[in-house]
Amino acid sequence: MYLLILWLPLLGSIFTGFLGRFLGHKGAGIISVICVFLSLLLSLLAFFEVGLMGMNCCITISPWIEVGLLKISWSFLFDSLTVIMLIVITTISSLVHLYSLEYMQNDPHLPRFMSFLEIFTFFMLVLVTADNLVQMFVGWEGVGLASYLLINFWFTRLAANQSAIKALVVNRIGDFGLSLGILTTFYIFKSADYFTIFSLSPLFVDYSLNFGGIHISGITLIGIFLFIGAIGKSAQLGLHTWLPDAMEGPTPVSALIHAATMVTAGVFLLIRFSPLIEFSSAVLNILIIFGSLTAFFASISGVFQNDLKRVIAYSTCSQLGYMIFSCGVSCYNVSMFHLANHAFFKALLFLSAGSVIHALANEQDMRRMGSLTKFLPLTYSLMLVGSFALVGFPFLTGFYSKDFILELTQITLNNNLRNIQGVFACWLGSLSVFFTAFYSLRLIYLTFLNSTNVTRLNIVKSHEPSLLMLVPLILLGFGSIFIGYLGKDLFIGLGTDFWKSSIIILPCHSYFVEAEWLNINLKWLPFIFSILGIFFATLINITKIHGYLYNTFYRELCFLISKRWYWDILYNRFFVYPILNFGYFVSFKNLDRGFIELLGPYGLSKLIPAWSFLFSKLQTGQLNHYLFFIVLGTCFFLIIVLNQIQLLVFYLVLVFFI
Incomplete structure (x- = not known):
């Protein structure tokens, strides 16, 4: 039964991929x-x-x-x-498959699309069922490959x-960091199995x-390498630039990547390695x-x-940032709970957006929408549910x-447990609630309510x-x-005791009891920020008050943020262009085309024209002639290196028969 959960999506992908023209x-x-619904039932x-x-x-x-x-x-x-990951992955994947039948019905390559979705799920x-790092890395790389196929x-x-x-x-970049983490883990623990690594972790503190x-702590080094892998896959600051551009794929792909599969892989990796990360405060x-x-x-x-x-x-x-810093305050179970909750309302938001795009x-572009409540009332209701669930x-x-994560950060701030880290987690997390509420309501106004x-x-x-698209939306709405x-x-x-030994939290890092005794005014803080974000979004969209704020500073700030903080431009200017210039001007022109060619056959032929005529005659284009020269060269190499006449005689006889 357990293996069928994995095999069914793989078999479905093979059948739809290779036999799609006939089916x-x-x-x-x-x-x-x-196939995916049977996997969900199992x-x-x-x-x-x-x-x-x-059990x-x-x-x-x-x-x-x-x-x-x-x-x-x-x-x-x-x-x-x-x-828990199996439930999240198979549920969202099943609903996305059902949704795609209607959304992609006019695409001539629907069988290929369904095959890619299923191989992504597989x-x-x-990745989530592996019990060793190497097998996990197979799923990790497979998810990256499947995402490339779906986005493209x-x-x-x-x-x-x-x-x-x-x-x-x-x-x-992230995968390179993860591979270094796997190698370092094997170097220290002499094993890649989870059970061996986690049981030995306390002994290697x-x-x-x-x-x-x-001197660098071995556990700290492994944790940093694993986090580099999570930065790439879960789109943390620095390697997050691929995530917004992944929207170029069909909308069901966006729902699957963002809700249940690829971006949650990094968070899952950190939660899985909680028995090791717990021993490194750095x-x-x-x-x-x-x-x-x-x-x-x-x-x-x-x-x-x-x-x-x-x-x-x-x-x-x-939201992935919330999950990551929840792991940082040693609340891996809360991070996992938010991951499962986030999958439902984020899939609802993406599929509702697909319904709007499909209708228009x-x-x-939200600036070219508006007043869709009369034409898409059910989609509007469900997207409103998803947006409020996102806001918290x-x-x-x-x-x-989400609110429980913020309560836990307030505990770290009050207890002064990690100084600047507690301040970061509490205030930046709370301010993020305000902006999340603002852009969620801005999306609702521009898409459904404004003129x-x-x-x-x-x-x-x-x-x-049709119902093929509405049924997944309604089910996700109930889930949200x-x-x-x-x-x-x-x-x-x-x-x-649900998590048992799958998640390990040291007693000194457990803040759950303290969260129950937190000051009630602090517990209201996320809700207050949410209401403020909703209020300002409503005020701006109803009264157009932003026209009075439109000064030079405001315009430049908006331009900076709308350009995504110039991350792509900085990467291009300081990393991509210098590497490309080095590859062309130094490696290609000076080394390959210059130094190596001038000292190689091309340079010698130009230096001695007679040799050029001789070399051109040796290029006959017949395979048996090339084999003769290869074997003859091997013979002379053995004479020089090994000084064995017997081997020379043997090879000459072999060449004669060839």
């Missing part, structure tokens, strides 16, 4: 949807057995790599952390080509590596700083974006996890989608309302 749109759609059974009944399962299929101490098997681990399932699905578009290559190249006389402080900065800068960037999907993409980047003939409005799904800027032809033709309430006591309730 057609309907056949490919039916097979792909059935994931629910696994959740019941493992999560609720407490962890580890399945070893066969040995894979055995070289000295390195022994790796194809094996799969199903614990509480894994089954690699993510491999409409490969005739230049913007899609550029975005897919950018996502692949930027993630190479004082272990250090010597680099040029500098890594925890780095997580707090990077996570809070990412949440803050991404939330500000979303305020001045005009592309509907790009606004939601920046909100994803901001692929229009994505009381008693919706986002409220139960319309849609062309008459599009507004007349706009209508609600109830999932947080239903899962709160199970995941983060006091005294719950």
